[in-house]
Amino acid sequence: MSRISPACAVSFICVFAFLTLQIRAQETPPPASTQAPLTLTLQDALARARKNSVQFQAALTDQGLAHEDKVQARAALLPSLTYNNQFIYTEPNGTPSGVFVANNSVHEYMSQADVHQVIGYTNYADFRRSRALEAVARAKAEVAKRGLVVTVVQGYYGLIAAQRKYANAQQAAAEAQGFLALSKKLENGGEVAHSDVLKAQIQANDRQRDLREAQLAMDKGRLDLAVLLFPDFNLNYTLVDDAQLAPPLMTFDEVMKQAQSRNPELRASTAGFQAAKFEVASAQSAYFPTLTLDYFYGIDAAHFAAREPDGVRNLGYSVVATLNIPIWNWGATRSKVVQADLKRKQAQRELSFAQRKLQADMRELYAEAEAARAEMELLKSSAELAAESLRLTNLRYQGGEATVLEVVDAQNTLTQARNAFNDGEVRARTALANLQTLTGTM
Numbered sequence: 001m002s003r004i005s006p007a008c009a010v011s012f013i014c015v016f017a018f019l020t021l022q023i024r025a026q027e028t029p030p031p032a033s034t035q036a037p038l039t040l041t042l043q044d045a046l047a048r049a050r051k052n053s054v055q056f057q058a059a060l061t062d063q064g065l066a067h068e069d070k071v072q073a074r075a076a077l078l079p080s081l082t083y084n085n086q087f088i089y090t091e092p093n094g095t096p097s098g099v100f101v102a103n104n105s106v107h108e109y110m111s112q113a114d115v116h117q118v119i120g121y122t123n124y125a126d127f128r129r130s131r132a133l134e135a136v137a138r139a140k141a142e143v144a145k146r147g148l149v150v151t152v153v154q155g156y157y158g159l160i161a162a163q164r165k166y167a168n169a170q171q172a173a174a175e176a177q178g179f180l181a182l183s184k185k186l187e188n189g190g191e192v193a194h195s196d197v198l199k200a201q202i203q204a205n206d207r208q209r210d211l212r213e214a215q216l217a218m219d220k221g222r223l224d225l226a227v228l229l230f231p232d233f234n235l236n237y238t239l240v241d242d243a244q245l246a247p248p249l250m251t252f253d254e255v256m257k258q259a260q261s262r263n264p265e266l267r268a269s270t271a272g273f274q275a276a277k278f279e280v281a282s283a284q285s286a287y288f289p290t291l292t293l294d295y296f297y298g299i300d301a302a303h304f305a306a307r308e309p310d311g312v313r314n315l316g317y318s319v320v321a322t323l324n325i326p327i328w329n330w331g332a333t334r335s336k337v338v339q340a341d342l343k344r345k346q347a348q349r350e351l352s353f354a355q356r357k358l359q360a361d362m363r364e365l366y367a368e369a370e371a372a373r374a375e376m377e378l379l380k381s382s383a384e385l386a387a388e389s390l391r392l393t394n395l396r397y398q399g400g401e402a403t404v405l406e407v408v409d410a411q412n413t414l415t416q417a418r419n420a421f422n423d424g425e426v427r428a429r430t431a432l433a434n435l436q437t438l439t440g441t442m
Contacts, residue, residue, distance in 0.1 A: 035236060037236045037237050037238045038234070038236060038237040038238070039237070039238050039239075039240060040229070040237055040238070040239055040240065041239075041240045041242070042152075042153070042156055042240070042242065045152050045155075045156050045225075045228075045229055045239075046148075046149060046152050048228075048229040048230065049148055049151075049152045049228045049229055050145065050148065051231075052228065052229065052230065052231050053144075053148050053228065055144055055148070056141075056144045056145060056148050058144075059137075059140055059141040059143075059144035059145075060141055062137045062140065062141070063134070063137040063138050063140075063141045065137070066130070066133050066134040066136070066137035066138075067134050067137075069130045069133065069134070070127070070130040070131050070133075070134045072130075073123070073126045073127040073129075073130040073131075074127050074130075076118070076123045076126065076127070077123050077124060077127055078117075079115050079116060079117040080115070080116045080117075081113065081114070081115055081116075082113070082114050082116065083111075083112070083113050083114070083298075084110065084111070084112050084113075084114055084298075085110070085111045086109075086110040086111075087107075087108070087109055087110075087304075088103060088107075088108040088110075089106070089107060090103045090105070090106050090107075090108070091106075092106045104300070104302070105301075105302035106302070107302050107303070108300070108301070108302060109299060109300070109301055109302070109303065109304040110298070110299065110300045111298045111299050111304070112296045112297060112298030112299070112300065113296070113297050113298055114294055114295070114296050115293075115294070115295040116292075116293070116294050117292070117293045117294075118290060118291070118292050118293075119290070119291040119292070119293070120285065120288065120289075120290035120291065121281070121282075121285035121288060122282055122285040122286065122290070125278050125279075125281040125282035125285055126278075126282050128274075128278040128281075129275050129278035129279050129282060132271050132272070132274040132275035132278060133271070133275045135267070135268075135271035135274075136268050136271040136272050136275060139264040139265070139267040139268035139271060140264070140268050142264035142267075143264045143265055143268065143437075146264065146436070146437035147437065149433055149436065149437065150430070150433045150434055150437060151228065152225075152228060152229075153429055153430055153433040154426075154430050154433075155221065155224055155225040155228060156225065156239060157243055157425065157426045157429045157430065158221050158225075158426055159218070159221040159222055159225050159239060160239055160241050160243055160426075161243075161422040161423060161425065161426045162214070162217045162218040162220075162221040163218055163239075163241075164418075164422040165214050165217065165218070165418075165419050165422055166211075166214040166215055166217075166218045168214075168415055168418040168419055168422070169207070169210045169211040169213075169214035169215075169415070170211060172207045172210065172211075172411065172414070172415045173204070173207040173208055173210070173211045175207075175390070175411055175414075176200070176203045176204040176206075176207040176208075176411065177204055177207075179200050179203065179204075179394070179407060179411070180197070180200040180201055180203070180204045182200075182394075182397075182398070183196045183197045183199075183200040183404065184197055184200075186398075191400060192404070195404075196404040199404045199405070199408060200404065200408075203408050203411065207411075210415075222235060223235070243425040243426070243429060244425065247432070249369055249370065249373055249432070252362075252366050255362065255366055255435065255438075255439055256362055258439040259358060259362050259438040259439050260358070262439060263358055263438050263439075265354055265357075265358070266354050266355065266358055268354075269347075269350050269351040269353075269354035269355075270351060272347050272350065272351070273344070273347040273348055273350075273351045275347070276340070276343045276344040276346075276347035276348075277344055279340040279343060279344070280337065280340040280341055280343075280344050282340070283333070283336040283337040283339070283340040284337055286326060286333040286336065287326060287333060288326075289323055289324060289325045289326070290323075290324045291321065291322070291323050291324075292320075292321070292322040292323075292324070293319070293320070293321055293322075294319070294320040294321075294322075295317065295318075295319050296317060296318045296319075296320070297315075297316070297317040298315065298316075299314040299315055299316075300314075300316075301314040358438065361438060362438060365431065365434050365435045365438065366435060368431045368434070368435075369428070369431040369432050369434075369435050372424065372427045372428040372431045373428055375424055376421075376424055376425065376428055379417070379420050379421040379424040380421055382417045382420070382421070383414070383417040383418050383420075383421045385417075386410070386413045386414040386416075386417040386418075387414055389410050389413065389414070390407075390410040390411060390413075390414045393406050393407050393410040394407060394410075
């Protein structure tokens with residue numbers, strides 16, 4: 001029989017010890033967080049989401065870029081000041097100007113300040129267009145902000161509803177277990193058949209499965225909301241359940257009035273149409289002359305000095321005026337005008353569509369919010385009636401007046417009524433948030 005070498009034995013022991021530690025590490029549950037959970041209201045969640053939302057921050061970035069475009073376009077309307085310094089060396093040939101007679105001297109120094117101004121309609125139209133585009137970006141940032149509100153409201157109250165449904169599932173599982181124990185007790189007393197116990201056991205199994213699914217939905221909702229709210233993916237938080245404290249619904253006339261004056265999508269379409277009109281004007285301005293003015297002050301002399309050695313003053317100024325008159329460019333200007341006019345017509349169609357869509361959305365979302373609020377009382381009443389029906393059915397079953405199917409049906413009806421009430425609250429808050437995206441009252 002061959003013997004194992006000491007080196008192989010040591011290696012085997014090390015590998016075995018490493019695998020043992022790995023298995024123990026996997027079996028050991030992670031330590032629970034010792035910090036108290038962070039309590040968040042809806043406003044806290046909205047503030048955190050605005051800081052961490054990539055889409056909303058991208059919209060703010062676009063708004064900032066549009067603002068800088070406007071600043072640059074405005075700067076093009078104003079005179080610019082530059083200071084030019086230049087030295088020209090020319091090969092000497094015995095003459096004052098050197099080999100290249102176009103130069104003024106063998107050594108030529110230029111140090112001049114230049115005030116430059118371009119006068120034309122193009123810069124003005126571009127400035128007006130950039131200002132309109134900034135308004136578009138600002139309105140789109142508001143659209144992103146209000147859309148984020150809807151997303152957070154859905155996640156916030158969706159998690160609250162999932163927590164309530166988990167509590168409903170726990171209560172339903174407890175009721176099913178209680179009914180199973182009751183049916184076994186009655187079977188032992190010869191009051192019911194064994195089939196009742198089997199039906200009660202099936203009901204208890206179903207409720208345990210529902211409890212597991214409810215816990216899964218609750219964990220999923222917590223994960224989804226954590227992605228929106230925390231940059232470090234924190235799950236140690238709780239939510240304030242204020243689903244029953246929804247603000248009152250305004251009248252339709254008040255909602256319509258606020259939507260027409262504060263709707264960001266309509267503002268974006270209006271500003272986009274204005275930008276398209278100024279783009280047409282900018283393209284048409286290429287048909288007109290452009291005047292450029294330059295005022296130079298400084299020296300242009302053979303010595304880098306304010307005065308020559310003989311006392312002649314080098315400092316002086318000159319003014320250059322240039323008038324550029326467009327004559328022919330093979331239809332490029334006309335093509336740009338046609339392009340800009342096509343964009344203007346499309347922007348006008350989009351504005352008209354946005355106005356019509358606002359009217360339709362207002363009526364649809366208001367009807368949704370009104371219906372959701374009206375149904376809340378019915379859903380609450382149904383949950384209360386279902387609870388009373390289950391209580392009475394259990395009493396009738398104990399007295400031998402009801403069947404096991406009636407008890408199971410009453411249990412299922414109660415669970416469905418409770419979940420429907422929770423879904424109704426989420427629907428009401430989401431409908432209100434959708435309505436507030438049009439009115440800006442959030």
